[in-house]
Amino acid sequence: MDSSQLLKGVLDLAVLAVLDGQDSYGYDVVRRLREAGLDDVGDASVYGTLRRLFKAGALTSYVVASDEGPHRKYYGLNDVGRSLLSDSARTWTSFAATMDGLLKEVGAG
Amino acid sequence: MDSSQLLKGVLDLAVLAVLDGQDSYGYDVVRRLREAGLDDVGDASVYGTLRRLFKAGALTSYVVASDEGPHRKYYGLNDVGRSLLSDSARTWTSFAATMDGLLKEVGAG
DNA sequence: TGCCACTATTGCGCATTGCACAGTACTGTG
């Protein structure tokens, strides 16, 4: 089954979680998400999400030069972002519990 | 936070889970999902999902007259639907575990 | 020198899908 639709609305949360505690840039966020198990996440999705969160005022942003390639645009959580992260995490946990409840009945008629 | 995006790709699974073990019709599926905790699920979403799953060959369908209102269009799982249900459930469980893993690091970064 | 791979970001347009809203229609109550 295609898991891409599962990311809808959750990618924001995943990106915020990755940025929590340590600033990072798009290319690296993609790498970290894939290592975490989100194998199929598209790079354009992550860049888009970062831009959207920044535009929404949840992230700070600054550019850093790199010796190994082009410049990197770092993003970090601000207060809005941290607040959004905890709210989203709570919403996700609750939602996941509801789904688990629905699935528990499967096969039990 | 708006949880509507969280449903993306998961509503199929939720509907399949509700139909597992007992045939049902749209209006009742909506009611059951809301009782299960998916308070905000829209009726048009459920009807659309049922139609889509039927069109995809995962559901059987038959009409039953009702004494309390208009006819009811019942849906039930066939082999394709049951297979889709178990596959989707597995995908969901795995995905949810990945997300939980990402969130576990929050605050510990 | 020229070609290629890896790194890194942006922008365009598309596909999927949940939802609001309107319309149709049947039953029962006042």
Place this chain on the structure above:
DNA sequence: CACAGTACTGTGCAATGCGCAATAGTGGCA
């Protein structure tokens, strides 16, 4: 007859993940 509850259909919109192309810097290799 108006209205509420039940029940389904269709239209069009909004959100968002993704494929793909373009741009651009660094370094290796023939």
